[in-house]
Amino acid sequence: MSLMINQLSKQIDHHQMLDEISFEIGLGQIVGVVGRNGVGKTTLFRTINGQYLSDQGTVTVDGQNVATQPASRTQLCFIDPLTNFFKGATIRQIQWYYQAAYPAFDNAKFEQLLDRYQLTSKQKLRHFSKGTFGLFTIILSVATQAPYLFLDEPLDGLDVLIRKNILGILIDEVATGERSIVIASHNLVELEGVIDRALMLKHGQIVNDYQLESMRHNARKVQLVYRDKQIPAVIK
Structure with a gap:
């Protein structure tokens, strides 16, 4: 099974947010979509998952076009943290x-993960801290059993313990080789030790499109020492 994005384009308010984007993701990967705020990461996730209608291009899962075969959308999961309709729900x-x-x-x-992190079924989302809401979003996403999970800035602003818990859940899910996780972030450093691949937007x-394992294998560290405090022009 593979997820294929082909020539995907989207304009919002006459601004070209996505411009003929193409890539393919197989199972068993953690992929980072990395770029500055405002470059279109959230728009890309919303368009892939059908919250926005694309102006051009296709999204296919295992050869099925999700626009014309809606049942195939159950292979994708994106819980948008910016447009959540369940704040008042338990x-x-x-x-x-x-x-x-x-x-x-x-x-x-779902219930096992709730119990592990001491969440109860009667709690309402509106009472959650940012960290608890982020953790619950991950739990809900993995419980859907969708092969492709999309997470928008899931680690942003979270404390170290919550980040560790979230990353632990995600790594366990991908280790089975039966699903992939796509993470949008403006910070490559926070993803570097987790992702297998980085798509720079x-x-x-x-x-x-960086395969991080091959980059690490070929990387070389160079230490430079200068006679004075001025950096040579060639280095700049």
């Missing part, structure tokens, strides 16, 4: 909704 109510949307929803995994286009 965890149990949200669970019921996602059970209906995702036929393979894993109740046992700039001006609505993928400008680089």
Whole structure:
């Protein structure tokens, strides 16, 4: 199974947010979509997942076009942190909704993760801190059993313990080789030790596609010492 994005384009308010973006993702990967704020990372995720209609291009999962075959959307999961409609709902109510949307929803995994992180079914999202909300979003995403998970800045502003818990869940999920996770972030450094691949987004286009393992293998460290405090022009 593979997810293929082909020539995907999207304009918002006459601004070209996505410009003929193409890439393919197989299973068993953690992929980072990296770029500055405002370059189109969230727009890309919303367009892939059908929240926005694309102006051009296709999104296919295992050869099925998600625009013309809506059932294939259950292979994708994107819980948009910026447009969440469940702030007043309890965890149990949200669970019921996602059970209906995702036929393979894993109740046992969902409840096990809730119990591990001391969350209860009667809690409401509006009472969650930013960290707890981020953690719950991850738990809900992995429980859908969708092969492709999209996470928008899931580590931004979280404390070290919450970050560790989230990364632990994601690494465990990908280790099975049966799903992939795509993470949008403006900070490559925070993803570097986790992702297998980095897609660099700039001006609505993928400008680089880095396989981090091969980059690490070929990397060389060079230490430079200067006679004075001036950096030579050639180095600049």
